[in-house]
Amino acid sequence: MKHKEMLKFLKSYPQFTEEYEKTRLKMQFGREIIELRRKRGISQQELAERVNTKRNNISRVERGEQNLTIGTMYRLVNALGEKLFITASGNDVIKLSETSRNLLEKLQEKTKMSKEQIVEEALKTMYIKMLEQVDFENIWLHEEYELSEIGVG
Numbered sequence: 001m002k003h004k005e006m007l008k009f010l011k012s013y014p015q016f017t018e019e020y021e022k023t024r025l026k027m028q029f030g031r032e033i034i035e036l037r038r039k040r041g042i043s044q045q046e047l048a049e050r051v052n053t054k055r056n057n058i059s060r061v062e063r064g065e066q067n068l069t070i071g072t073m074y075r076l077v078n079a080l081g082e083k084l085f086i087t088a089s090g091n092d093v094i095k096l097s098e099t100s101r102n103l104l105e106k107l108q109e110k111t112k113m114s115k116e117q118i119v120e121e122a123l124k125t126m127y128i129k130m131l132e133q134v135d136f137e138n139i140w141l142h143e144e145y146e147l148s149e150i151g152v153g
Helices: 003-010 014-039 044-050 055-062 070-079 098-111 115-133 136-141
Strands: none
Touching: 003 014, 014 044, 014 055, 014 070, 044 055, 044 070, 098 115
């Protein structure tokens, strides 16, 4: 049995699915801590000192093996100069670069719009520009092209 088939089979059991999701989230958080730490040139030891713990605890966090409280997650992220963001609807979360975050904040100040409104307007504008560039006459002449292939519809 292939890995994907085995995973699909195991996910049919609610208890497995719950544990799998918990592990996936811990591993994802650990990867993000590694990324932030390396980006800032901080060792595991230095991060451990900043949050008053041992280096091996940081190692376990980064491997996704440590159960964490929200307080611990906050201290780790804060020690790396970031903000902790937790949401129940994680599918709507988008990581932005520092440059993009700064631009978004400037747009908020100038327009008095929420971040969500700014993103919505930007997406609408981009979509309209994309439609303006599509050669619909050519598409209608060649029936093998479907609108879904160009992201319309």
